[in-house]
Amino acid sequence: MRTSNRQSKMCKREPGLASVLKAAKIQAITACEEAFQYDRWNCSLIFNKKAKRSIFNKVFRETAFVHALIAGSIAHAVAKGCASGELYKCSCIGSFRNVSSQWKSDGCGDDFRYGKKVTRNFLEVKYAGTDQIAEILKQDVSVGIDSIGEQMREVCKCHGFSGSCTTKTCWKRLGPFNSAMGLLKKHYHHAIKKKIVNYTTKRAITPKVRRRMEVGRNTLVYLQKTPNLCVSTAGRVCKDRPNCATLCCGRGYIVSKRSVSSRCRCKMVDCCFVQCDTCVEEVDHFTCK
Structure with a gap:
C-alpha cells in the first residue's frame, strides 16, 4: 500500500x-x-x-x-x-x-x-x-x-x-x-x-x-x-498434533525434541525477595513436512 x-x-x-x-x-x-x-x-x-x-x-x-x-x-x-x-x-x-x-x-x-x-x-x-x-x-x-x-x-x-x-x-x-x-x-x-x-x-x-x-x-x-x-505451509511450526493435522494439509509432520528453560520452585527469601530455580524440560516440537 x-x-x-x-x-x-x-x-x-x-x-x-x-x-x-x-x-x-x-x-x-x-x-x-x-x-x-x-x-x-x-x-x-x-x-x-x-x-x-x-x-x-x-x-x-x-x-x-x-x-x-x-x-x-x-x-x-x-x-x-x-x-x-x-x-x-x-x-x-x-x-x-x-x-x-x-x-x-x-x-x-x-x-x-x-x-x-x-x-x-x-x-x-x-x-x-x-x-x-x-x-x-x-x-x-x-x-x-x-x-x-x-x-x-x-x-x-x-x-x-x-x-x-x-x-x-x-x-x-x-x-x-x-x-x-x-x-x-x-x-x-x-x-x-x-x-x-x-x-x-x-x-x-x-x-x-x-x-x-x-x-x-x-x-x-x-x-x-x-x-x-496448503502450498505455503511446508516447514511451518504447528502447535500440537491436532493442529498439525489441519496446518500440514495431510502431508504429515516431523516431531523433534527441544529443551525449554523456565523458572520453577520459587520461594520467598529474606522477607521481600523471590528466588527461583531454572528448570529445563524436554518438549515436542512439530514441523510440517
Whole structure:
C-alpha cells in the first residue's frame, strides 16, 4: 500500500502523526501474526512466494481482514496518541459535574472519535468513489474501526481522605489492541462472500444494486475465494498434533525434541525477595513436512 499525495500532506500538517502511524503498523503486524500463528494463513501479504500472488490482487477474505485490521490499528493508535500528547490537534479537556452528591470529573481519556475521523480521512474512505468494490472496502474499514470502539470502557478513580470518594475522576479508555483481535478474527471467520452485480469498477451503484449488496453492518465482505494455502505451509511450526493435522494439509509432520528453560520452585527469601530455580524440560516440537 503506497502512500498517496494526500496521505503525505496529512502527515506533514499534523506533527506526530507519522510516528503514530508507524506504531499502528507495528502493533497491527505483531497482533495479526500472533493471532494467526497456527492458521494456514499466517497473516502474510503473499499467498504464494513462488507465484508472488499478493492478497491485494483481488478482494479475498484475507484482503477484507487486512483492511479492517489496518483501520482498527490506526484508530486505536491515534486515540491513544491524543491521550498521551503525541498528537496536538486533538485535546483532552475535563469537565466537572455533581453525581449522587459526589463531584465527578472527566479525566484525560482516549479520543476514539478523533481516531475514527483520522482513520477514515487517511484511508481515503470518503474519496474511494461509488463503485461496488469501493463500497465493500468501506464496509470492511468500518468493521475494523467499530471493533476497536467496542473495547471502549469508562475507568474511574476515587479521591478523598481516609479512603472516601468525595471526588471521582473518570475517563474513557480503550483496551489493549490485542483485546480486539479476538473480535476481528471472529469477523474474519464469519466474513460473507458477495458477487459483483454487472461487474465493472467504474459503474456507479444504483439503489436497486445497493439493496442487493447490503449485509450486516458488522460483517466483513469479500469477493473472491482464497487460493489453496496448503502450498505455503511446508516447514511451518504447528502447535500440537491436532493442529498439525489441519496446518500440514495431510502431508504429515516431523516431531523433534527441544529443551525449554523456565523458572520453577520459587520461594520467598529474606522477607521481600523471590528466588527461583531454572528448570529445563524436554518438549515436542512439530514441523510440517
